[in-house]
Amino acid sequence: MTDPIIKFDKVVKRFGDLTVLDELDFEVQKGEKVSIIGPSGSGKSTVLRILMTLEQIDGGIVAVGGEPLWHEPGPNGLQPASEAHLRKMRAQLGMVFQQFNLFPHMSVLRNITEAPVRVLGLSKVEARERGEELLELVGLADQADKYPHQLSGGQQQRVGIARALAMRPSILLFDEPTSALDPELVGEVLTVIGRLAEEHDLTMLLVTHEMRFAREISDRVCFFDKGQIREEGTPEALFTDPNEERTREFLKAVLD
Amino acid sequence: MLFGFEWDLSNPLAFAISILPILLIGMWVTIQATVVGFFVALVLGLIFAILKSAPSRFIAWPARLVTEFIRDTPLLVQLFFLYYVLPEYGIVLPAFMTGALALGLQYSAYTSEVYRAGIEAVGRDQHEAARALNLPSARTFTHIVVPQAIPRIVPAMGNYLVSIMKDVPVLSVVTVLEMLNVAKIIGDRTFNYLIPLSMVGGLYLIMTLVASAGVRLLDRYLPKQGLPLK
Amino acid sequence: MHWTEYLPSLMQGAWVTVQLTLYSTLLGAAAAFVFGIGKLSRNWALRGVSIAYIEVFRGTSLLVQLFWLYFALPLAGNAIGIDLRLPPVLAGVLALGLNIGAYGAEVVRGAIQAVHSDQHEAARALNFTERQTLFRITIPQAIPEMMPSFGNLAVQNLKDTALVSLISLGDLTFRAEQIRNFTQESTTIYTMLLFMYFGMALVVTAIMRLLERFAGRWRVAGS
Numbered sequence: 001m002t003d004p005i006i007k008f009d010k011v012v013k014r015f016g017d018l019t020v021l022d023e024l025d026f027e028v029q030k031g032e033k034v035s036i037i038g039p040s041g042s043g044k045s046t047v048l049r050i051l052m053t054l055e056q057i058d059g060g061i062v063a064v065g066g067e068p069l070w071h072e073p074g075p076n077g078l079q080p081a082s083e084a085h086l087r088k089m090r091a092q093l094g095m096v097f098q099q100f101n102l103f104p105h106m107s108v109l110r111n112i113t114e115a116p117v118r119v120l121g122l123s124k125v126e127a128r129e130r131g132e133e134l135l136e137l138v139g140l141a142d143q144a145d146k147y148p149h150q151l152s153g154g155q156q157q158r159v160g161i162a163r164a165l166a167m168r169p170s171i172l173l174f175d176e177p178t179s180a181l182d183p184e185l186v187g188e189v190l191t192v193i194g195r196l197a198e199e200h201d202l203t204m205l206l207v208t209h210e211m212r213f214a215r216e217i218s219d220r221v222c223f224f225d226k227g228q229i230r231e232e233g234t235p236e237a238l239f240t241d242p243n244e245e246r247t248r249e250f251l252k253a254v255l256d
Numbered sequence: 257m258l259f260g261f262e263w264d265l266s267n268p269l270a271f272a273i274s275i276l277p278i279l280l281i282g283m284w285v286t287i288q289a290t291v292v293g294f295f296v297a298l299v300l301g302l303i304f305a306i307l308k309s310a311p312s313r314f315i316a317w318p319a320r321l322v323t324e325f326i327r328d329t330p331l332l333v334q335l336f337f338l339y340y341v342l343p344e345y346g347i348v349l350p351a352f353m354t355g356a357l358a359l360g361l362q363y364s365a366y367t368s369e370v371y372r373a374g375i376e377a378v379g380r381d382q383h384e385a386a387r388a389l390n391l392p393s394a395r396t397f398t399h400i401v402v403p404q405a406i407p408r409i410v411p412a413m414g415n416y417l418v419s420i421m422k423d424v425p426v427l428s429v430v431t432v433l434e435m436l437n438v439a440k441i442i443g444d445r446t447f448n449y450l451i452p453l454s455m456v457g458g459l460y461l462i463m464t465l466v467a468s469a470g471v472r473l474l475d476r477y478l479p480k481q482g483l484p485l486k
Numbered sequence: 487m488h489w490t491e492y493l494p495s496l497m498q499g500a501w502v503t504v505q506l507t508l509y510s511t512l513l514g515a516a517a518a519f520v521f522g523i524g525k526l527s528r529n530w531a532l533r534g535v536s537i538a539y540i541e542v543f544r545g546t547s548l549l550v551q552l553f554w555l556y557f558a559l560p561l562a563g564n565a566i567g568i569d570l571r572l573p574p575v576l577a578g579v580l581a582l583g584l585n586i587g588a589y590g591a592e593v594v595r596g597a598i599q600a601v602h603s604d605q606h607e608a609a610r611a612l613n614f615t616e617r618q619t620l621f622r623i624t625i626p627q628a629i630p631e632m633m634p635s636f637g638n639l640a641v642q643n644l645k646d647t648a649l650v651s652l653i654s655l656g657d658l659t660f661r662a663e664q665i666r667n668f669t670q671e672s673t674t675i676y677t678m679l680l681f682m683y684f685g686m687a688l689v690v691t692a693i694m695r696l697l698e699r700f701a702g703r704w705r706v707a708g709s
Contacts, residue, residue: 052611090613101608105626105704115612118622147704167612328641328687329680330648333659337680340672425549429652436550440557449557450565457546457554464545 003066005030005171005203006051012059013046013227020046022227023060030170033197033204035214035235038224039250044207047224048173051205052095053086064171065092094169098176100156102148102163109135109144112163120167127166134162138192154185158192165196172196174206186210193217211255215239223247258441265446272451275442279455282438283463289356289434290421296360297416301367305375308368327365332426334358339430355427359420366416374409407478414471418464435459489674492665499661500682506575506647506657507690510582511640517587522594523620536591543588549649552581556653578650586643593635597628630702637694641687648683658682 008026012019020043028034036044049055050062053069061078062069071078072085081089103111112134113127122130135141138158148156157177164172174193178186190213197204197217208214214221215235222232223244231244242248257263259281264274307319326334335358342349349357428437439456443449517539524536543551556577563570572580601624609619651660662679666672 054607054610087613087615090611093611095611097604097608097611099604101604103605103608103623103627114622115614118618119613119615149705163612325680325684328645328691329683330645330659332648332651333662333676333679333683336659336663337672337676340666341676344673422547425547426649428549436547436553440553443557448561449553450561453550453554453558456550457542460546460550461542 002030004028004063005032005065006205007063008047008060009063010060011050011057011062013043013050013055014058020227021050021057024228026222026229028171028203028205030203031201032219033217034206035218035221036205036207036224037209037211037214037221037250037254038230042224043227044224045175048095048175048205048207051171052093052173053090064089091167092170093173094164094167094171095173095175096157096160096164096177098180100148100153100160100180102156102159104148107145107147108140108151108159111148111159112166115163116166130166131162134165135159137165137195138162139188152185153181154188157181157189161189161192161196169202171203171205174204174208176207176209178208178210209254211239211251223250225250258438263442263446265448268451271446271448272455275452276455278438278442279435279452279459282433282435283459285352285432286421286424286434286463289352289359289424289427289432290417292353292356293359293363293420293424294417296357297363297367297420298413300360300364302371304364304368305371309372323365323368326361331358331362331423332429334362335426335430351427351430351432355424355430355432359423359427362423363416363420367413370409370412370416371405374405374412377405377408407475410478411471411475414468414474417471418467421463421467422460489671489678492675492678495661495665496658496678496682499656499658500686502656503644503647503658503686506578506582506650506655507640507644507686509579510586510647511643513579513583514586514590514639514643515636517584518590518594520591521587522591523598525591525595526598539584540588540591543585544592548581548585548646549652551585552577552649552653555581574650574653574655577653578647578655582643582646582650585646586639589639589642590636593632593639594628597631598624600631601627630698630705633694633698633701637691637698640690640694644687644690645683 004027006026006028008024010023010025011021012023013021020041024043024047026047036047038044046055050057051064051069057070061071067089068078068081069086069089070081072081073079102108103114106114109128109131112131113122113124116122116127116130117124132141132144135144138161140155140158140162143151143155143159148159151159161177177193178189181189190210193204193206194213194217196202206214206218218235220232221235221238223230223238223242223246225246231238231242231247238247239251242251258278261278262274263278264270304319304323308316308323310316310319335355338358338361339351339354342354424434425436427434428440431437435456436453439452440449442452521536521539524532525540527533527536555572556574559577560569560571598620605623605627606619609623614623647657648659651657651663654660658679662675666675669675
């Protein structure tokens, strides 16, 4: 069995007095598509944010691609990671945000090409080609020169996906990608995510409330509750016949 | 010698200590000019605010033009204007009053905006609620709008108070013996500008810090929703 | 003398005023960015210097600063053996620029802090360095927020230039004073003076509005 591409080992995360992640153990294999569901405050988004280095951890080890993320090897064993180490690790990850977080002062194409040029060192021509390909992929080829505020929420989120993909991450994180969208715009985004899941080898972690979608595309579904994984399994197993009472309660409330 | 105090030129520290009382007398003039100027700005500003929101265009527009004009022209020039032109029309004021008047006039352009914004911030719904309850509009104004507007305008007015204080030295050109003028006189007579001017800078920093802290304190003690009325 | 005969001299003074305003506003803008960003720096030395600069130049009177630079600085220079006598022009531009820069620094700082943390998170996710994030993501979004306040500061700066007449610099106010001393026609002179400053202020305001529109053009693109 190969090393998991993501491994949480007794990870603790506190916000003030509140313990959001309580010695969490969590693994994801390379190429797996994992959906994370659960009530708000259960720590689902926190897991993603820790991976994307947006939040530090208070205990335990997070490993990405076999190497520790928030720690690095030092003279006396593991020590807190330097910015250089974080940047190296971060290159494997990409994130799609609930509020899209596009750069409002840049055109759609520029949003997608800016990081490849400035961070990866691509030439403007190469970045532009990559950007146009990705816009095709997400169905927005003709919007390249528009600005974010001129696009609908669904279109902005698709740009967000393209922007994350432009950095060629091996792991793509989706933090409630459709929760901020009007209902009729949700479909177009889910279609893109679905296609990505099908056609690419990417490891995908998806925090979502869209249960039907999670069921369709996931290899595994994890039900999070109070900072722990309450139950996990294949979509069929979890959705049709959950073992835990709490899982049953949640699914009943959400799917009604 | 100034104001009855001799200065001691033997060494820098002795010099500094000996001129401190003189500078403090100047500081007292500065404080007085600030307070009077602020008072004038509050009163004139209120008048302008009322004129600017008059229903008749023939009153509101000229008022707006005048305040814009005052706002966009230098205090120094306005001061010169009042100091040299008023006597030609028979109005002779002591220099201090002319100075305070100039300060008040310049800042009334700013305070009138603060009044207007403060009243507007209280919100139309308050007016509507009052009207629904059938309160007469004068009463609406004094008992509902004003108590809520006051906490909102205190921070901005407080900042203008501090700004006025920093503009007082301009009055030195019409011989008002505020702190900078005093320091300059000492410098002119002893050829040592460095110590008096540096001390004035330091004293100003202290005054600004105290005044700003005072404004913040006042702001903290005022209930945000409005002055309580029994 | 008819008032029109004062114009040539006054116009020369106005030209000096315009140049003073221009140079000191540029200096002020530079100082505003350096110290506004500096105040947000993680480097405690840079942060300390920025805070000190802002507090000193905002907490003391402009005229005091001007007089200090013109009268006191040379004496300090004497004490340490360097010639620090500043020509009135330099003292004027420095005092005005540093003064307005301190106010500008707070505007810059405020605008930068107002940029939503979501933007920083997105930049971080894309692996931009902190410096790249500051200059390519944060500052471009902060600039349109700064412009209205910068407009006010520019007009304030124009008004403040009148103070340099007190160190015998030949600006508009100085020229006016010269003429008044000679002719005693206070009402005419000062009225002209007020209107000339008002006119210049309107021009400055118009220019700043144009700059504001230019800086925020991405906000209204396509509409």
